[in-house]
Amino acid sequence: MRKTGFVWNELYMWHDTGHYAGVLQPDPAAFIEPDEHSENPKTKRRFKNLLDATGFIRELETIDARPATGEEVLRIHGSAYIERLKGLSREGGGEAGRSTPFGKGGYDIALLSAGGCLAMAEAIMSGKVDNGYVLNRPPGHHATRDEAMGFCLLANGSITASALIKDHGLSRVAIVDWDVHHGNGAEGIFWEDPSVLTLSIHQDNCFPPNSGPVDAIGEGAGKGFNVNVPVPPGSGKGAYMAAFERVILPALRAYRPEFIIVASGFDGAGHDPLGRNMLYSAVYGDMTRMLMPVADELCGGRIMMTHEGGYSPSIVPYCGLRVLEALSEKQSGVADPFEFALAHVGYQDLQVHQDAVITKAEEVVKLLQDACR
DSSP, X not given: OOOEEEEOOGGGGGOOOOEEBBTBOOBGGGTBOOEEBXXXXXXXXXXXXXXXXXXXXXXXXXXXXXXXXXXXXXXXXXXXXXXXXXXXXXXXXXXXXXXXXXXXXXXXXXXHHHHHHHHHHHHHHHTSOXXXXXXXXXXXXXXXXXXXXXXXXXXXXXXXXXXXXXTTOOSOEEEEEOSSSOOHHHHHHTTTOTTEEEEEEEETTOSSTTOOOTTOOOOGGGTTOEEXXXXXXXXXXXXXXXXXXXXXXXXXXXXXXXXXXXXXXOTTBTTOTTOOOOBOHHHHHHHHHHHHHHHHHHHTTOEEEEEOOOOOTTTHHHHHHHHXXXXXXXXXXXXXXXXXXXXXXXXXXXXXXXXXXXXXXXXXXXXXXXXXX
């Protein structure tokens, strides 16, 4: 059994995305009734509540979040962008970028979100825990150097990868992104930087639009160190297992990272309102268990998850529980009441058109293998 760290802070739930209708601004003239923004606290709080209700939280080692420092943030983000976020945060909030509203004080919560990831990385590097999960908010995988996007203010995973390299002396970090939306933030930030391998398996052309094709592989020194697997809408367990076996795991073994960060979004699960894939909770546990022996082999088991998307309040808590069971190698004994129905939806097996995409991504892995020789 592993000692698994867990970061949670109540202030993460106080990040205010305002009244929307999904991701649309309410407009009575257009008959759009105000409701919750899609990125609201519900799914994350219910994830934590399930851990509390089942008692599984007692199997985890609590790691306290801390705010990220200005220096840590400015390694990744431009100063003008950060000053704009600070100003909006002081003045009551506003629209930080594409589909990224936030309220008063939101920048401080974003610092705590990024800092929770940094605190987890520090705990793993010091040996306090073996691995860990950061249930943080706001998310980060869409944030670019100079733009907020897709509910993300600060690039949490990228900030953590940078700190591992600059503060802990690592030379190779991998980011594996299984959110249903493309991990464009880390891709762009490390586009020419081979010190971070970026791997994204996502629904093809979902969000951002026209982002994350197979042939986007990095440039310059980073050529070959960005791998995308844009699976078609409707992809289920078969496609994800094949992508892991044939692309993600071989890429990691070629690169030999010293630390693995997973951008853990659960919006690839069935019933999610912002994705069209068909995963269920057990698949997220399976993907975690596939990564762990590779992490053991390559980097002493050092692997951590940063929470990203997932907008079904029913499904997300069970997906998170399965990941934590896999990380800790402990069982909660709690059944997922939604699993049977989702697992038996048609076309869960690998389909021909999905296989074709994975085959193309395998060619990129060959480039990576050549670059790492």
